[in-house]
Amino acid sequence: MFKHTIPSIFPLIAPNLTWKVKTNDKVLYITFDDGPHPTITPLVLNILDEYNAKATFFCVGENVTKYPDIFNQIINKGHAVGNHTYNHVKGWQTSDTAYLENIKKAAEVIPSNLFRPPYGRIKPSQIKLLKDHYRIIMWSILTRDYDKRLNPHNTIKQLNKLIKSGDVIVYHDSEKAQQNMLIMLKGVLQNFHQLQYTFKAL
Numbered sequence: 001m002f003k004h005t006i007p008s009i010f011p012l013i014a015p016n017l018t019w020k021v022k023t024n025d026k027v028l029y030i031t032f033d034d035g036p037h038p039t040i041t042p043l044v045l046n047i048l049d050e051y052n053a054k055a056t057f058f059c060v061g062e063n064v065t066k067y068p069d070i071f072n073q074i075i076n077k078g079h080a081v082g083n084h085t086y087n088h089v090k091g092w093q094t095s096d097t098a099y100l101e102n103i104k105k106a107a108e109v110i111p112s113n114l115f116r117p118p119y120g121r122i123k124p125s126q127i128k129l130l131k132d133h134y135r136i137i138m139w140s141i142l143t144r145d146y147d148k149r150l151n152p153h154n155t156i157k158q159l160n161k162l163i164k165s166g167d168v169i170v171y172h173d174s175e176k177a178q179q180n181m182l183i184m185l186k187g188v189l190q191n192f193h194q195l196q197y198t199f200k201a202l
């Protein structure tokens, strides 16, 4: 059994981070990490269009530099974008200065006040440096779409039971995740669209 939720203590220990959105409405916040990708991101954009869904894409700066047209498509379709560092840097293994530099480099190509740390790993000192400039977005539901051992069809059933209003859900528009992600994205959108949820950008 794979764990798709976070320990409920996390938001209490790290209140400067956004884990989910408080709302009384039927709204979900779907997010994608690690793009843009030249073929996978367009597939995601088409699926989102089918459900009139808006999402948030935490982009890696070097991918934005490689695929600026795909990045512009994301923005032109009304989705939000966020900074996910320039080189997908691990906060725990990087000095604060180098971490901040990498985020600044990404900010040159990603106009956004949203930030998500790669691997969810960020030091308290790094949070302190960033929190006045960025909304640091974590997640409340991890699809684990990148895990090849996972059965995407069973996972859809689990996710559809776990997901609640205001949840921030992580997918990846990356090669590693592509196969599971496309199946699980459709499965979740279909279910919650039927239940009259809307899907909004952060």
Ligand SMILES: [Zn+2]
Pocket: 033, 034, 084, 088, 117, 118, 119
């Ligand atoms: Zn990432």
